[in-house]
Amino acid sequence: MRLANRYAWYTCVAAALVAGCAGSPGPTSGFIAFPPNIGSAARAAQSIGSSSYSTIYNFTGGADGAGPRAELLAAEGLLFGTAPAGGRSGDGTVFDVSLAGVERTLHTFHKHRGGGKPLAGLIEVNNVFYGTANGGSYANGAVFSITKNGRIRILHRFTGKTDGEFPNGKLIEFDGALYGATFYGGDNGFGTVFKIDPSSGYRILYSFRGLKEDGGLPVGSLVDLNGTLYGATSSFGTYGSGTIFSITPSGEEHVIYNFMGLYGSRVDGEEPEAGLVAVNGTLYGTTYEGGWNRGGIIFSVTPSGEEKLLFSLGNDQPWYSSGLLAYNRGWLYGTGTFGGAHDGGGVFRFNIASGKEQLLHSFALDSTGEGRFPKAGLTEYKGKFFGTTSAGGVSDDGTVYEIAP
Numbered sequence: 001m002r003l004a005n006r007y008a009w010y011t012c013v014a015a016a017l018v019a020g021c022a023g024s025p026g027p028t029s030g031f032i033a034f035p036p037n038i039g040s041a042a043r044a045a046q047s048i049g050s051s052s053y054s055t056i057y058n059f060t061g062g063a064d065g066a067g068p069r070a071e072l073l074a075a076e077g078l079l080f081g082t083a084p085a086g087g088r089s090g091d092g093t094v095f096d097v098s099l100a101g102v103e104r105t106l107h108t109f110h111k112h113r114g115g116g117k118p119l120a121g122l123i124e125v126n127n128v129f130y131g132t133a134n135g136g137s138y139a140n141g142a143v144f145s146i147t148k149n150g151r152i153r154i155l156h157r158f159t160g161k162t163d164g165e166f167p168n169g170k171l172i173e174f175d176g177a178l179y180g181a182t183f184y185g186g187d188n189g190f191g192t193v194f195k196i197d198p199s200s201g202y203r204i205l206y207s208f209r210g211l212k213e214d215g216g217l218p219v220g221s222l223v224d225l226n227g228t229l230y231g232a233t234s235s236f237g238t239y240g241s242g243t244i245f246s247i248t249p250s251g252e253e254h255v256i257y258n259f260m261g262l263y264g265s266r267v268d269g270e271e272p273e274a275g276l277v278a279v280n281g282t283l284y285g286t287t288y289e290g291g292w293n294r295g296g297i298i299f300s301v302t303p304s305g306e307e308k309l310l311f312s313l314g315n316d317q318p319w320y321s322s323g324l325l326a327y328n329r330g331w332l333y334g335t336g337t338f339g340g341a342h343d344g345g346g347v348f349r350f351n352i353a354s355g356k357e358q359l360l361h362s363f364a365l366d367s368t369g370e371g372r373f374p375k376a377g378l379t380e381y382k383g384k385f386f387g388t389t390s391a392g393g394v395s396d397d398g399t400v401y402e403i404a405p
Contacts, residue, residue: 051361051403052403052404053361054401054403055393056097056101056386056399056400057101057103057399057400058397058399059398059399060397061086061397063087063088064086064105065095065105066084067083067084067086067390067397067398068082068389068390068398069084069322070082070121070376071121071376071377071378071387072376072379072388072400073122073123073129078097079097079098079381081096081121081388082120082122083095084118084119085117085397086397087108087109089109089111089116091111091135092118093105093108094107094122094129094146094150101400106148107150115141115144116135117133117135118131118134119132119134119168120168120169120170121170123173125173130144130145130171130173131143131146131171140159140165140166140185141158141165141166141167143202155196155202156201156202158185160185162185162186162204162207163192163194163202164185164186164192165184166182166184167180167181167182167183168181168183168219169181169220169221169222169231169275171221172221172223172229176197178197179195181193181222183218188208190208190216190236191216191233192205193218193229193231193247193251195249205247205249206247206251208233212238213237213255214243215236215237215243215245215258217235218231218232218234220232220285220324222275223275223283225281225283225303227249228247229246229249230246230247230276230283230303231244232245232273233272237258239258239261239270241261241270241290242259242270242271244257244276244301244307256303259271261289267290268309269289269291269296270287270289270290271287271289272287273287273288273322274288274322274325277325281302282300282301285301286313287299287321288321289320291313291314292312295336296321296336297310297313310350310355311357314339315339316340316341316359317340317346317359318334318340318346318347319336319338320339321335323376323377323387324377325377326378326379326385330351330352330353331351331352332352333348333360333380335375335377336348337375337390340363341362342362344363344365344372344392345363345372345373345374345389346362346374347359347403360403363389364392369392369393371388371389371393372391372392374387375390376390383404385402385405386400386402386403387401389401
């Protein structure tokens with residue numbers, strides 16, 4: 001997805017056209033062609049017959065919400081999440097779902113009263129949830145807190161100027177403060193990293209410049225590794241394919257890796273969307289495009305900037321991964337929005353030690369009751385993994401599902 005297309009997609013999401021944008025999952029989306037296989041290193045996914053899959057909840061597109069595309073948060077036997085559309089005002093919801101499939105709408109957003117169109121999941125700090133929304137008083141997003149009984153408080157309203165615009169990744173709590181990123185805005189218009197501190201309020205830590213040596217349009221969540229935060233930009237950098245960066249809590253930023261895409265004889269990923277996960281001192285993630293099959297890659301990168309392409313997504317396995325990886329017992333678990341055995345996306349896992357990749361579940365393109373087009377990563381809870389699909393289900397408004405490897 002090139003920069004112009006990405007701008008159109010985010011603008012479209014912010015306008016709540018969840019099913020009508022080019023490249024976004026919807027009943028009439030024509031974006032289902034496989035990427036070309038351009039290298040002999042492409043490998044077919046291995047299905048695993050022992051995994052079990054079930055749909056827990058089907059969104060109706062009404063008061064409960066529609067089109068969820070963020071990771072769930074598991075707490076006290078419930079799954080908490082956000083939906084960017086639906087609700088009483090059409091601006092999205094915060095919800096919880098029991099493991100038995102009972103749904104409760106905690107909050108309905110209204111763009112003129114603080115927020116709307118949440119694209120990111122929630123975090124829990126001291127029994128209170130925190131998240132971000134797009135929309136709000138200035139139509140550029142907001143940071144909010146919400147209690148488990150649905151009482152919401154707006155912590156910051158983005159103006160779309162130097163303070164940032166369109167927060168799109170899950171917040172992270174570090175040393176008593178909240179940190180996050182905005183896709184646009186800042187001093188140069190190419191996004192920011194920000195901090196919200198209970199004592200000092202909101203402030204910008206860093207404004208991206210959108211240059212070769214810098215990167216721009218940050219996406220996904222930040223991750224803490226040994227007191228330094230790491231994240232990804234989806235564009236710019238040396239090769240125009242995005243970067244991995246580090247930033248200290250005081251705002252000192254460094255690019256540690258520039259994605260190369262197809263550059264000379266090098267085959268690399270491009271345009272990371274999902275953020276990073278830290279495992280034993282190494283960072284792991286996915287890119288939305290690039291690799292041998294042009295369907296994205298699974299990669300590792302050290303804090304010193306040593307990157308490895310671990311697996312090329314595409315072919316008959318899920319591709320175009322935009323959800324955060326989950327780690328459990330040596331395996332990285334993830335999702336791809338498209339592809340898989342039935343073209344509706346899928347769930348996969350990758351073994352760090354052996355390099356073995358397995359297809360756990362394929363979603364059907366012509367979903368009639370099951371979900372399709374997962375854009376969110378997975379959440380592990382009590383030995384199972386839980387996720388959302390952005391479309392499909394009984395009303396084609398998305399689902400909550402569980403899968404047990």
